Every structure is written in structure tokens, then in C-alpha cells.
Amino acid sequence: MAEMDIEKFVEAPGRDEKIKEVRKKIDELGIEYLYLQFVSVTGKIMGKGIPADHWEQVAKKGFQLVYGATMNLFLNRGGDYLGYGPEAAELVGIPEPETFMQLPWAPEIGRFYCTLFRNREEKKDPGGYLTSDCRGNLRRLHDEFTKKHGTKLRIGTEPEMMWLKFDENGKPKDGYSKPYCYHIDQFESLRPVSLQVIRYARKMGLDMIQGDHEDAPGQLELNWMFDDVLRNADRLTTYRQICAQVARENGIFACFMTKPFMGVSASGCHHNMSLWHGGEDEFVKCGNNPDDLPGMAENYMYVKGGENTFMPDTDDPQMPGKEGLKAIGGVVHHLQALTAIGCSTVNSYRRLWDTGFWAPVFSDWGFQNRTTGLRVSAPGRFEYRSVDSMVNPYLMGSTLLAAMDDGLENSLDPGKPEERNIYEAMEQGKEVKKLPMSLGEALDKLAASEVVQRGLPGEMYRLYDEYKRDEFARFMSTVTEWDNEMYMECLP
Numbered sequence: 001m002a003e004m005d006i007e008k009f010v011e012a013p014g015r016d017e018k019i020k021e022v023r024k025k026i027d028e029l030g031i032e033y034l035y036l037q038f039v040s041v042t043g044k045i046m047g048k049g050i051p052a053d054h055w056e057q058v059a060k061k062g063f064q065l066v067y068g069a070t071m072n073l074f075l076n077r078g079g080d081y082l083g084y085g086p087e088a089a090e091l092v093g094i095p096e097p098e099t100f101m102q103l104p105w106a107p108e109i110g111r112f113y114c115t116l117f118r119n120r121e122e123k124k125d126p127g128g129y130l131t132s133d134c135r136g137n138l139r140r141l142h143d144e145f146t147k148k149h150g151t152k153l154r155i156g157t158e159p160e161m162m163w164l165k166f167d168e169n170g171k172p173k174d175g176y177s178k179p180y181c182y183h184i185d186q187f188e189s190l191r192p193v194s195l196q197v198i199r200y201a202r203k204m205g206l207d208m209i210q211g212d213h214e215d216a217p218g219q220l221e222l223n224w225m226f227d228d229v230l231r232n233a234d235r236l237t238t239y240r241q242i243c244a245q246v247a248r249e250n251g252i253f254a255c256f257m258t259k260p261f262m263g264v265s266a267s268g269c270h271h272n273m274s275l276w277h278g279g280e281d282e283f284v285k286c287g288n289n290p291d292d293l294p295g296m297a298e299n300y301m302y303v304k305g306g307e308n309t310f311m312p313d314t315d316d317p318q319m320p321g322k323e324g325l326k327a328i329g330g331v332v333h334h335l336q337a338l339t340a341i342g343c344s345t346v347n348s349y350r351r352l353w354d355t356g357f358w359a360p361v362f363s364d365w366g367f368q369n370r371t372t373g374l375r376v377s378a379p380g381r382f383e384y385r386s387v388d389s390m391v392n393p394y395l396m397g398s399t400l401l402a403a404m405d406d407g408l409e410n411s412l413d414p415g416k417p418e419e420r421n422i423y424e425a426m427e428q429g430k431e432v433k434k435l436p437m438s439l440g441e442a443l444d445k446l447a448a449s450e451v452v453q454r455g456l457p458g459e460m461y462r463l464y465d466e467y468k469r470d471e472f473a474r475f476m477s478t479v480t481e482w483d484n485e486m487y488m489e490c491l492p
Contacts, residue, residue: 004127006117009094010060018097019059022296026052029102029294031110036063036095038114039135039237040072041083041463042344043392047093047114059097062117064090070116070132071463076470077477083132083463091130092117099234101295104203105245113234115139131458134394139230141455145401149408151275151309151323153401156226156381157236160267161243161389162260163193163218164253172253172260175217179264187213187220193250194220200242202286205299206235215265218255225284226272227302229401233393236269258343258388259350266351267389271342271396274381275327275404279306311380318367319417320376328365328374328382329414330407330451331400335363335373335386337449339435340442341399342387344468346475349438351388360385363433366417373435376417386435395464399455406451439472 025031034055037047048063066073067090071083095112103109116133120126129136146152167173176193177186187194190213198208201224211222224235240256247254259266281301288294310324320328331338343349352361365374365382377383387396406412436442443465446452453461 004117004120005129006062006092006094006120006127009115009117015097018296019056022059022097022100023055025100025102025296026055026110029110030108031102032108033110034058034095035103035109035111036093036114037111038070038093038116038133039392039394040070041132041134041392041395041460041467042072043237043390043394044072045237045241046070046072052110059095062092062094062114064092064119067091067130067132070130071467074467076466077473082467082470083459089119089122091133092119092127098296098298101204101299104200104294105249107294131460132463134392134398134460135230135233137457137460138233138394138398141398141401141457142229145405148405149275151277152279152303153229153397153404154226154274154276154303155229155232155397156223156272157232157393158221158223158268158270158272159236159239159256159389160214160219160221160269162216162255162257162267163190163220163247164255164260165218166251166253172255175219175261176252177213177218179215179217179219180213181215181265183213187211190218190220193246193252194222196246196249197222197239197242200246201239203288203294204238204242205284205286205295206239207284207286207302214267216261216267217264219265219267225302226274229397230394231301233397236393256389258345258348258390259354262350262354266354268351268385269387269389269391269393271384271387271400272377272381273384273400274308274310275324276303277307277309279303308380310382317379318376320380320382323408324382325414326411327404327407329412330403330405330410331382331384332363332365332374332414333407333412334403334449334452336433336436336442336445337452338399338403339386340439340446340468341395341452341455342384342391343436343439343442344388344392344395345390346439346472348388348390349436352386352435352437361435361437363435365414366419374414395456395460399452402452402455405454439468439475443468443472 031052067084067088074082093114095114099113101111115136116130118128163176164172177189180186207225243254282304310320313321360373364372366372367376373386
């Protein structure tokens with residue numbers, strides 16, 4: 001009988017030593033309780049908590065939770081559980097010792113990311129990797145991509161979000177600052193919040209590099225150094241946890257909703273991408289004492305060096321290298337289907353419709369061109385703009401890998417870079433594919449794309465499509481305030 005995936009994972013060389021190292025950290029730091037977390041299909045952070053006394057046991061055996069937890073355990077419009085019924089088996093979550101981190105706002109608690117598996121006793125694929133585990137999928141797909149092409153994907157994200165006040169009824173309402181882009185005084189007005197986010201982030205291994213006040217009320221963008229696609233996704237997830245905690249501490253609301261207000265800019269999450277040969281992990285202390293870290297050293301590793309295939313390899317200082325162009329050709333070719341992942345909610349499309357605020361709604365690319373879905377923002381990297389603050393970064397990374405693989409495999413040409421404002425270019429006769437302008441349309445484009453679906457392997461595509469189709473159906477079947485204002489007094 002073949003060895004189960006779960007047993008190979010648990011018995012991997014060096015893992016026992018890591019488990020012992022974590023125990024030492026737990027005891028030294030006075031950790032009492034552990035959060036064992038994974039990420040759902042929609043990017044929600046799920047999991048269980050256990051007393052730290054049980055670390056060694058759970059590190060070997062894992063914890064169990066219903067499959068439906070990967071679907072947020074939500075009901076569809078018909079009252080049935082999305083994705084999995086009550087008869088489904090329970091998953092097994094195995095914590096990864098190298099991801100151990102003390103929570104800086106609750107020093108008695110330690111946190112782990114987990115890899116998910118099918119139950120050991122299942123009749124079908126017992127102990128196999130659970131394909132509704134978006135994080136585990138990304139790791140495996142990236143490994144396959146690297147084995148095939150010899151390159152690794154590095155990503156830096158630009159997470160915009162808004163800090164909001166509560167109204168008298170306890171509902172999030174107005175932004176905490178005025179909508180002045182890059183305004184230092186407005187940045188200063190949010191200093192108690194932003195500095196606390198930065199402090200916590202650095203403690204947890206985010207190498208913070210810059211930040212600014214954006215266009216909308218209460219809208220901030222804080223950035224950390226780009227890195228391996230999986231580690232960056234983990235850091236974006238951690239960043240969202242940090243923001244939620246800082247909001248609780250300050251009595252305000254951390255809003256990652258894409259478009260809470262019309263007439264001002266939405267919150268994007270641009271993905272800056274590059275493909276690299278080689279490179280080595282280097283420790284970045286992020287202001288911590290290397291001899292007394294609040295987590296495992298792996299949390300502070302960033303890949304450095306190597307050969308960036310997106311860098312120009314001709315006399316043209318702007319034009320990306322040939323290999324990079326093929327990869328981006330794949331992304332441009334599949335932008336319409338990728339929109340279902342990058343713009344994953346009904347509300348996402350409010351951003352695309354509000355085109356006066358630089359909404360990237362066309363499948364094209366250019367140099368420093370903010371009217372296209374992709375732009376070369378600096379030599380050596382492409383900025384994918386049609387992705388917003390509600391994105392699941394694990395699914396985004398996986399589907400970008402699928403699109404790039406197709407581009408490299410089939411030498412897809414992204415076309416000539418568009419240097420004109422895309423709206424002016426269209427007035428001059430250029431034909432450009434428009435991105436989907438609703439979640440339903442985007443899901444149809446995804447359904448027609450075998451390539452992008454490869455980034456959603458196993459059960460993942462079925463589950464994502466089911467969840468998002470239900471979300472769109474709920475929206476279409478809801479009478480809104482706009483409906484009442486528009487039609488209530490209209491005659492037949």
C-alpha cells in the first residue's frame with residue numbers, strides 16, 4: 001500500500017527537530033495557547049485553538065474539522081451547506097512548525113499555518129492532500145511550475161484598505177481621514193493606527209518598506225518587501241489579521257471591502273510580479289533581536305538574488321526580457337478569466353464601473369500606463385492592476401502561475417505595449433478586449449478557461465464556482481435601496 005501524503009508530510013526529514021525547536025520557543029516565550037489556522041476558499045482565516053501542552057501531539061496527528069470549513073460553513077440560497085453536505089468527512093490540519101509566531105498583541109498565544117489533508121480513514125484517497133486547501137495548492141503548483149520551467153514567481157502586493165468610524169448604531173460609516181491622496185497631514189492623522197500596524201507587522205516578519213495616504217477617506221496603503229509567492233500570500237493574510245486587531249484596539253473599523261463609497265477611489269491590491277532563476281533565502285531581522293526572535297527564523301526569510309527574467313535583455317531599457325514577455329503573454333491572454341479571481345465579489349465591479357478613478361478594465365499592457373490591466377511599473381516587474389483588496393492571494397497566485405505556464409509553453413505574444421491612454425486609443429480605432437463587468441460574467445469567462453482552471457485543481461474550481469455563483473444569485477435576487485428609489489413611484 002502506497003504511503004499516504006499526510007504521513008510523508010509528517011515524517012519529512014528535519015520535521016521532528018523543528019517540532020522540538022518550537023517546544024523550546026513555546027516554553028521560553030511563555031506561550032499558553034496555540035491558533036492553528038488555514039485559509040478558506042474566499043480568503044477567510046479559519047482553524048482551531050489548543051492548549052500549548054498538546055503541541056507535540058497535534059504536530060503529529062493534527063486536528064479535525066468538517067470539510068465545509070474550507071467554504072466558511074456557509075449555507076446557499078436553498079439552505080444547504082455550500083460545497084460539502086453534513087455527511088462529508090472531516091479534514092485533518094497539520095501545523096507547519098516553521099510558521100510558528102507569537103502574537104505581539106497577545107504574547108501568551110502562538111500561531112501556525114497548516115496544510116490540510118483528507119481523513120486517514122477515507123475510502124477515496126485516504127490521507128491525500130485536500131484540494132480545497134488553497135494554500136497547500138499554491139505550494140504544490142509553484143513547485144510543479146519551478147520543476148517545469150526552472151523559475152520561481154516572486155510577488156509584492158499593494159494592499160489598500162480604509163479605516164472607518166462607527167455611527168451611533170455601531171455600523172461602519174465614514175472614513176477616519178479626508179480623501180487627500182499622498183497628503184502627509186492626513187497620513188499623520190492616522191499615525192497611531194499605522195504605526196501600531198507597522199510595529200506588529202515587523203514583529204511578525206513583514207519587512208515594511210513604505211506607506212502613504214491614498215485617495216479615499218481613511219484609505220491607507222502600507223507595503224512590505226516582495227518575496228516568494230507563498231510567503232507573500234501568508235504575509236498578506238497576516239497583515240489583514242493585524243489590521244483587524246489594531247482596529248479593535250482603537251475603536252475603529254478596518255475595512256477591506258473593495259468599494260464602500262462611490263465617488264472616491266476603491267481599494268485595490270495590485271500584484272507586482274516577476275519570474276526568477278535562482279536566488280537564496282536571507283534572514284531579515286525586521287527590527288527583532290536575531291538571538292531572541294518571537295517566532296521561527298523562517299518567518300523572517302526573504303529570497304534575494306538570482307536572475308530576473310523580466311529584466312530587459314535588448315538595447316531597449318523598457319522592454320521586458322523574452323521569457324518574461326511570454327509569461328505575461330499568458331496573463332494578458334487570460335485576463336478575462338483571471339478577473340473572476342482578482343475581482344472576486346459583487347462589490348468588486350463597482351470599482352471597475354467607476355472608470356474615472358483609473359479603473360483597469362481592459363486586457364492590455366503598457367509602460368507606466370494605469371489605464372491597462374497590466375503595466376510595467378519599473379524595469380523587471382509587471383503590475384497586475386485588475387485585482388482588489390478582497391482577493392484571496394493563494395488563488396490569485398495559483399491562477400497566475402497557470403496563465404504564465406500557458407504563456408511560456410505556447411510562446412504567447414502579449415502584443416505591443418500601449419503607451420496611449422487606452423480610452424483615447426480606442427477612440428482612434430484600437431480594438432481591445434474589455435474585462436468582465438460583473439461577477440456573473442467573470443465566472444462565465446472562468447468556466448470557459450481550461451487554462452485558468454488548472455490553477456484551481458481537484459475540487460477547488462467546483463467549490464469556488466459554486467460559492468461565487470450563489471453569491472451572485474443572492475445579489476441578483478435582492479431588492480436594494482437603489483431599486484426602491486428608482487422604481488417605487490413609477491407607473492406601469
